[in-house]
Amino acid sequence: MADDRVKQVKEANDIVDVVGQYLSLRPAGQTFKGLCPLHDDHTPSFDVDPRRQRYRCWSCQKYGDVISFVQEFEHVGFVEALELLARRAGITLEKTGASPNREGRARLLDVVRWAAQQFHACLLDDPQAEAARRYIGERGLTGETVRKYGLGYAPASGNWLVGKAQTAGVSEELLETVGLIAKREQGPGHYDRFRDRIQFPIRNVQGQPVGFGGRILPASPLAARAPKYYNSCETPLFSKSDSLYGIDTARNAAASAGFLAVVEGYTDVLMAHQMGVLPVTATMGTALNARHVRQLRRFVPRVVLVFDADEGGDAGVDRALALFVGCDVDLAVATLPGGLDPCDLLLAQGADAFRAVLDGAVDALEFKLNRVLAGDGSAGVEGRRRAVESVLGVIALAPTLPGQAGAVKMQLLVNRIAQRLALREENLWARLDELRRERGGGTDPRPGRAAEEDGAERRAKARPEERHLLEVLLAEPEFVPAAYAAVRPQEIEHPGLRALLEGLYALLAAGEPVSLDLLRERLDNVRLAEHALKLQDVGRRMTDRAGALRDLLRCFEERRTRPVKEELHSRLQAPGDHEAALELLRQLTQRTHGGGGLTPPL
Numbered sequence: 001m002a003d004d005r006v007k008q009v010k011e012a013n014d015i016v017d018v019v020g021q022y023l024s025l026r027p028a029g030q031t032f033k034g035l036c037p038l039h040d041d042h043t044p045s046f047d048v049d050p051r052r053q054r055y056r057c058w059s060c061q062k063y064g065d066v067i068s069f070v071q072e073f074e075h076v077g078f079v080e081a082l083e084l085l086a087r088r089a090g091i092t093l094e095k096t097g098a099s100p101n102r103e104g105r106a107r108l109l110d111v112v113r114w115a116a117q118q119f120h121a122c123l124l125d126d127p128q129a130e131a132a133r134r135y136i137g138e139r140g141l142t143g144e145t146v147r148k149y150g151l152g153y154a155p156a157s158g159n160w161l162v163g164k165a166q167t168a169g170v171s172e173e174l175l176e177t178v179g180l181i182a183k184r185e186q187g188p189g190h191y192d193r194f195r196d197r198i199q200f201p202i203r204n205v206q207g208q209p210v211g212f213g214g215r216i217l218p219a220s221p222l223a224a225r226a227p228k229y230y231n232s233c234e235t236p237l238f239s240k241s242d243s244l245y246g247i248d249t250a251r252n253a254a255a256s257a258g259f260l261a262v263v264e265g266y267t268d269v270l271m272a273h274q275m276g277v278l279p280v281t282a283t284m285g286t287a288l289n290a291r292h293v294r295q296l297r298r299f300v301p302r303v304v305l306v307f308d309a310d311e312g313g314d315a316g317v318d319r320a321l322a323l324f325v326g327c328d329v330d331l332a333v334a335t336l337p338g339g340l341d342p343c344d345l346l347l348a349q350g351a352d353a354f355r356a357v358l359d360g361a362v363d364a365l366e367f368k369l370n371r372v373l374a375g376d377g378s379a380g381v382e383g384r385r386r387a388v389e390s391v392l393g394v395i396a397l398a399p400t401l402p403g404q405a406g407a408v409k410m411q412l413l414v415n416r417i418a419q420r421l422a423l424r425e426e427n428l429w430a431r432l433d434e435l436r437r438e439r440g441g442g443t444d445p446r447p448g449r450a451a452e453e454d455g456a457e458r459r460a461k462a463r464p465e466e467r468h469l470l471e472v473l474l475a476e477p478e479f480v481p482a483a484y485a486a487v488r489p490q491e492i493e494h495p496g497l498r499a500l501l502e503g504l505y506a507l508l509a510a511g512e513p514v515s516l517d518l519l520r521e522r523l524d525n526v527r528l529a530e531h532a533l534k535l536q537d538v539g540r541r542m543t544d545r546a547g548a549l550r551d552l553l554r555c556f557e558e559r560r561t562r563p564v565k566e567e568l569h570s571r572l573q574a575p576g577d578h579e580a581a582l583e584l585l586r587q588l589t590q591r592t593h594g595g596g597g598l599t600p601p602l
Contacts, residue, residue: 005093006517009082012089015053015066021206022073023298024255035298038062038072042328042405054537064530067517071526078521078529080104088206108237109208111174116209118164119152119199129153131217132198139267140347145274149201149246154214156196156222162189179211179233196220197230200245200266202238202284207248211238213266213284231284240284242291245269251299253278259302261334261358262288268342275351277358280342287319293327302330304361308341317368318394324364325398325413328405334361365413368394369420384421391417392428396435462494465555467535470497472549473504474532475539477514479549480504486553491560496528500535 016032019025025032025048036046036057045059056063062072070081083106086093123129123136123146132153136146145151154160162181165172172190175181181190197214204210211232216223232238244250244262246269254260257279263269265282272280279300283292288305296303305320317333324331334357336345346354362370372387395413400406414432418425469487473480484505492498503519512518516536520529542548 003513003515003518005091006082006515006521009086009089009091009093010053010066010517012091013066013085014050015055015069016048016050018066018085018088019048019055019069024251024300036060036062037298040294042401042403052537054533062530064533067520068526068530068533074105076105078523080106082521084109105236107174108178108235109210111170112178112180112209112211112237114168114170115161115175115178115180116150116152116199116201116212118161119154119201119212120147120150121152122155122160123151123153123199126153126155128155131219135217136198139271139343140274141267141270142274145270149249149270149273150209152199152201154192154194154197154199156220158191158195161192161194177235178237179235193233194230196222202232202243202245203248204237204243205247205251211235211240211243213245215266229285240286241289242295243284244292244295245282245284246273247281247295249273250279250281254300258300259304259332259358260296260300261304261306262292262296263306263342264308265341265343271343271346272351272354275346275354277346277351277354287316288323290323290327293323293329293331297327297329302332304332304334304358305364306334306336306342306357308336317364317371320364321368321391321394322398325395325409326400328401331364332361333364333367334358365391365416369417373420388417388421388423388428388431392432392435396432396438462497465552465559466492466494466497468548469552469556470500470532471535471539472542472545472552473501473539474516474536475542476545476549477504477516479545480508480514482549482553484508487556491556496525496531499523499525499528500532 016025019034020032023034023037023046025034026044028047030049030051032048032050033044034046034048035041035044036059038046038057039060039062041057041059043059046055046057048055053065054063055065055069064072066085067078067081070076070084071078074081074084076084083093083104087106087109123132136151141151161175162172164170165175165181172181176183176190180193182193183190194212194214197216200213200215201209202211202213213232214230216226216228216230220226231240234240245266250260250269250273259279261272261280263272263280263282269280269282272278281296288303293303307316320331320333323329336342336357340348342354345357368391369387372390395410401409414425414428417423418428469483469492473483483501487501489498489502489505492501500519503522504514506522507514507518516532519532523529523532539545
């Protein structure tokens with residue numbers, strides 16, 4: 001891929017704009033700060049520098065540019081990240097011959113977007129979708145909402161999408177990869193996985209469709225033997241345990257609202273948004289989990305979990321409390337009036353009534369305490385003891401925040417419980433410790449972290465002259481031919497630096513522009529590419545790179561001659577064989593003054 005095309009893509013994608021699509025950033029002097037999305041961050045450790053177009057996490061030490069950020073977050077290679085950024089900027093990249101059959105993330109996104117367009121067009125215009133249009137109208141959703149959120153309809157035939165793909169020349173293999181069709185168990189061909197369903201496109205935080213949620217029509221002949229809701233299966237683009245419906249729209253309103261609310265259904269989200277209550281999202285039919293919370297925490301410090309009137313049983317409340325204990329988030333719980341879900345409440349009483357429910361949310365510990373004290377906990381000493389056991393039992397099993405942040409949060413939790421139940425804190429701590437030992441809870445939520453850090457400390461240390469050589473060459477690629485003629489890759493002891501030097505030499509030998517961006521395309525090691533960016537930035541801060549290169553080449557020459565000098569000194573000190581010593585001295589003189597003995601690396 002031409003170096004100028006890589007530069008064009010990077011220049012068209014400002015790093016603050018791109019990173020800001022994935023997490024909430026706030027100005028901090030000349031940079032922008034946010035919670036690092038690359039590890040479980042509890043304080044804003046992530047810096048984005050618009051001047052240098054770089055990011056750095058001061059906690060996990062991740063570092064890079066806009067391409068490496070997309071690589072890290074999307075779990076893709078350099079070329080796929082470049083394709084995603086190119087499409088974001090409306091740039092068409094030429095196809096290389098290296099991997100003509102590669103099915104990258106960008107192609108998968110394309111095929112999901114194509115399918116979403118087919119479903120949407122069917123809902124709007126196809127006579128087969130009349131019952132679907134009627135159902136959507138009965139639910140109170142407007143045509144504007146249908147179009148804005150791309151709702152669609154999958155016909156009942158079982159081969160509708162397959163036929164569309166064959167006509168349009170869309171790859172059935174790609175449609176199978178993204179979970180829209182499946183191979184028939186008997187006979188050739190594929191069948192549609194979504195049939196007679198309202199299709200709700202599930203979008204990522206950038207607003208790209210990555211999967212679907214399908215709601216069976218109530219009058220469908222398939223309703224008796226099919227689930228009411230059916231989500232896309234796990235694919236390279238979609239995981240229901242991580243995904244949140246409506247997050248692309250909700251996150252934009254979250255900063256001013258100060259919270260994100262989590263409801264249960266697609267229509268709950270759509271009706272809330274339709275009525276102007278925008279910071280509302282939904283899980284994919286699964287309970288809210290720590291991964292959901294970490295994603296929400298990137299945008300807001302407060303999450304409101306909305307329980308329907310018939311929800312909120314003990315299991316749901318306990319899950320909310322466990323998340324409250326183990327995550328760096330203000331997790332609150334709101335309860336709807338009896339007999340209503342959010343969509344019903346919004347239709348019956350309007351947006352203000354739903355906002356009042358959200359405003360009345362209390363944190364998960366308070367909600368749990370209110371629940372146990374309103375029930376058995378008010379019935380004498382034994383009832384209150386059971387109430388204590390119920391609350392402490394959940395906390396004992398929950399993972400706790402690491403470090404001092406976790407210690408402070410636990411102290412505040414125990415202090416609150418002691419005040420509400422009029423108990424001594426030391427007694428609560430003692431019982432909590434007993435429950436932890438009995439139940440094996442309270443472990444660090446990041447197992448293996450210490451081992452990973454120990455492994456990082458044991459990584460090979462580079463010799464200063466080797467590191468400085470790569471700093472100069474990555475910052476000044478024009479110097480690579482001089483290094484090529486003077487330093488063999490085998491002379492670089494550090495394996496990572498040797499790989500970088502070999503890559504630069506390979507670009508030179510192939511007649512391609514020597515640049516870090518083209519080198520990164522060839523590397524299959526994200527950590528090494530990240531380190532190369534750091535080396536380049538250090539090199540760019542040098543004021544005299546030409547002088548530094550001269551000094552470094554002399555240093556490598558001295559490294560080569562040092563063993564000869566040591567052997568010569570040893571032979572001159574030893575009795576006998578002076579002829580051999582004189583020959584060694586002649587060779588050393590040739591190396592030092594005549595430049596002999598160096599063959600340009602191959």
